[in-house]
């Protein structure tokens with residue numbers, strides 16, 4: 001396993017999500033559009049934020065720990081000259097939660113400067129790091145992203161940009177959506193399995209690459225399309241267009257269903273579908289597969305909202321008397337609890353974050369709808385909170401299957417021991433969180449609503465079988481890890 005660790009200041013084990021952006025504009029500076037688009041992607045990573053630009057002569061970089069709004073002030077943005085640049089918000093999956101691993105990662109080397117922003121997680125980063133160290137590369141961080149940057153820098157000494165990216169894609173294994181700056185050229189790369197999202201947008205005076213289309217909306221731009229799995233996009237530095245190169249092809253994708261269930265903003269469009277509508281569709285399925293007619297149905301804000309709206313609508317269409325109510329109020333100043341790095345922070349955050357409206361639940365039977373149960377931190381505390389507020393019954397319905405295995409592709413579901421459902425039946429989980437009943441959504445319902453075959457989805461966290469070659473884990477298809485040989489001649 002490439003990145004496993006387990007002390008409390010680290011994310012233990014490899015998993016996924018960060019936000020990446022890149023822009024190339026006609027003339028105005030890129031720093032502010034990058035800053036606003038990172039703001040739009042804040043939900044994808046809260047630990048650090050950074051921007052790298054290039055003004056035609058030199059690279060400029062500003063990377064800080066903390067939220068986007070805290071990481072930059074006006075002077076920082078004024079110092080980031082140039083009309084092309086990339087940006088990153090980080091949710092660590094490999095390497096330290098420290099500035100040395102914050103991104104974009106920037107290096108200067110013989111044939112120019114390189115900036116690299118990564119969403120995803122490599123499963124062969126350690127092998128690649130060893131190989132590169134053996135031929136003289138010195139690393140300044142413990143993360144997997146620097147490995148990609150060094151590999152690409154090495155390939156760029158011998159190859160043109162497109163062939164160098166292809167060579168690196170043939171060596172790295174795992175998930176990656178990248179925005180890259182080579183001198184003033186901005187690139188976007190999506191892993192051959194399309195595990196992590198990346199899309200292209202058009203603004204008045206240029207083009208944008210972003211993890212999610214909501215970032216393009218923030219810039220008043222139009223979504224052009226998703227970057228295809230295995231595709232390289234090269235933005236024209238003057239903002240007039242982009243070139244596309246299909247560098248690697250696979251028979252199947254390994255699209256992460258959890259992007260649609262939890263991670264992405266509901267107002268983003270992925271796979272040509274609004275995430276909000278997907279979640280409402282999953283909520284409808286949840287009712288069909290195991291609805292319970294209670295006095296009220298309530299979402300766990302924020303991610304549970306669209307699920308609960310679809311669930312309540314389907315229930316009412318079926319003649320159920322259940323009433324939709326917002327009975328849990330969220331403190332808007334508390335961030336996402338699931339992506340906080342330590343369990344202690346997560347537990348404190350749930351109590352700070354959610355408060356029941358007593359009059360909505362007192363004496364009532366309540367169905368609580370959430371998108372997922374991962375560690376069980378949220379559901380255990382919420383069932384108790386609702387009982388303390390006077391709820392007569394508390395039922396839980398979850399818009400995803402039980403999470404039984406770690407994610408190695410960039411989501412922080414690190415070890416089986418942390419996952420409440422990894423060694424428990426549904427009935428045992430129900431008993432642990434003390435709900436009156438508990439129902440999860442089936443994998444088939446996920447595939448149906450996402451309009452994808454199971455073979456085109458990464459379902460590792462709900463099946464324990466992965467579409468990648470991961471040490472110690474089962475694969476669900478015929479995959480091999482690429483041979484890593486730093487001395488090998490560069491391929492055509």
Ligand SMILES: O=P(O)(O)OC[C@H]1O[C@H](OP(=O)(O)OP(=O)(O)O)[C@H](O)[C@@H]1O
Nearest residue numbers: 302303336337338373374375376377378
């Ligand atoms: O079982 P757990 O380990 O508690 O994880 C699951 C919870 O974490 C997420 O909430 P989060 O607060 O991160 O995000 P949200 O506000 O966007 O729903 C998710 O929506 C669940 O409520």
Ligand SMILES: NC(=O)CC[C@H](N)C(=O)O
Nearest residue numbers: 016017018093094119120
């Ligand atoms: N969440 C992510 O996509 C993380 C990217 C990279 N693996 C890191 O830890 O920095």
